[in-house]
Amino acid sequence: MTSPAKGYAAGAADTPLAPFGFERRDPQAGDVVIDILFCGVCHSDLHTARSEWAGTSYPCVPGHEIVGRVKSVGEKVAAFAVGDIVGVGCMVDSCGECPSCAEGEEQYCETTGFVGTYNGPDPVLGGHTFGGYSDHIVVDQKFVLRIGHDEKDLAAVAPLLCAGITTYSPLRHWKVGPGQKVGIVGLGGLGHMGVKIAAAMGAEVYVFSTSPGKRDDAIRLGARDLIVSTDAEQMQAHANSFDFILNSVAASHDLDAFVALLKRDGTMTLLGVPEHPHPSPTVGNLIFKRRAIAGSLIGGIAETQEMLDFCVEHDLVSDIEMIGMAQIDTAYDRMVKGDVKYRFVIDMQSLKAAA
Template sequence: MPSAASGYAAHSAQTPLAPFSFERRDPGPRDVAIDILFCGVCHSDLHTARSEWDGTLFPCVPGHEIVGRVTAVGGEVADLSPGDTVGVGCMVDSCRTCASCRDGEEQYCEGTGFVGTYNGDDPVMGGHTLGGYSDRIVVDRDFVLRVRHDEADLAAVAPLLCAGITTYSPLRHWKVGPGHKVGVVGLGGLGHMGVKIARAMGAEVVAFTTSPGKRDDALRLGAHDVVVSKDAEQMAAQANSFDFILNTVAASHDLDRFMRLLKRDGTMTLVGVPATPHPSPAIGELVFRRRQLAGSLIGGIAETQEMLDFCREYGLTADVEVIAPDRINEAFDRMERGDVKYRFVIDMAPLRAG
């Protein structure tokens, strides 16, 4: 029988998130029941809760950067036990049979499309999935990650389940490493992880920001250099010098300014999704240097596990501000103003205490 859960939900695009009681399924044979310890706050959560993207299903319980403790497992789960520390990211299911799923790229599922941790079609309970702004969750074993970081780091691990994999996956796919000059555009929740991960991969890292005041922080995070992207002279000095640029900015902006910084055969990959389209890039910036403009979406489950293990090996976590669940609306407002360094994380202890 389903069991009670508590969380915070938006009941419409115009109302703040509020306490919400609902039901989670009991674990099936392949399921893992998890008490949620921490859940990161992603800008996607805000966009969805406020219906700034099409298709929000209400009531909406956001949250897809989950770290928790296993409380029960189904009879067919042999490799996890109660007490294990685990993570759940942006997906809780996919078709499992299409070419992308067979290749371990479930985020590009061509069958049903991946099932989001929230706001997706719930294949078991019916209705739609409800996410990590809650005290507990039940997830198919195939979509549960092992977390091997130290206990003291768990709050700062939570954003790795989205911000970490969103930046790790393109850096890994385009084989960033020693000898590469890499630019990271934007120094927010995604960008600060991009800087850390690219540096750990051995690249020369340049952070691009519109805020001169972020220079010291970018260097602290691991950038070798910082360029103020509004400064034409600083930008011109970087022309034709980058092997790869990771563009994390989710606002519409001029891509050509960054495309012309790429070497011949260089690639700029977009991971931010703006509410309105970017201005169309000039074809000449692509054609005359054989440059590539690409996109990337999170990562598959195997790659997400690889990312978590990589971050554990190199001592990487997100820079976070931990909040109580009842501060989520304040966090949304501050996040919209850019007033966070660099990720809010909800401590779910008050919800678990009832």
């Protein structure tokens, strides 16, 4: 059985998003039905809607930074009740049995891969999943998250479901904390959350950017200073001094300049997937100081809940600009130009007028 849903979808790579009616499954015993209040706009939404990554299934309803209110629950749901404020992030299912899933790292599911909140294989209805640019969503309780922030902050909480966990997970995995010098490469949707979270963990944080004009904002967000990455003198002044660097830039660029800033045994973790590969790093830079280049993908459900609780404890939310649903294509165009500080969030009440 199914129930009607309203959303906004891309019908093709080169057409604007438009109103779209579709079906959600009726709740199963372990499902939670969520009325969506806010949905963040991730760069991944744009890449997928415009088919800049391979494999988009159309019509595509993006959105994986979802905050909403529980409308109903299945008979086996005990952790959530009608009226609860909850979140849904980048995934809505996984095999649940492989070593990664068993260890709470569902994002690395080794059997089927995780099921994306949108554009993933729908395990119940068939076809593909539809995301948060919609009025409601039905999700297995194992992939629903508790939101503890004040209701006035809920719009700014939405980006934590992707940008927050994508930066929190590597910072936690590489044990960032007091006494460490940490660099954040790029000050966008991911980077600004990386600064806030690393600073809250007690690290001494620096931002790397090509834009000197972002210094005041970097400091406001919690950084000690901004280092202009194109200024060789500024970069050299920090050689061999960083414990950890979190690189949020998705464009292809020279990694050597940042690797040279790491201490012995330092790590730079990459978050972005560039359209074209990065130039090959100089192996000697790695060998002679036992440095590492690593990667990280979102985070598991338990760790995402831990991140949300950490953000409540430290009063952290994303810096956002609210938009209406009908403004989504303009928002995409502005996002390409970097014209947002630092995350668009859709007020899903606007869907009623837009549809």
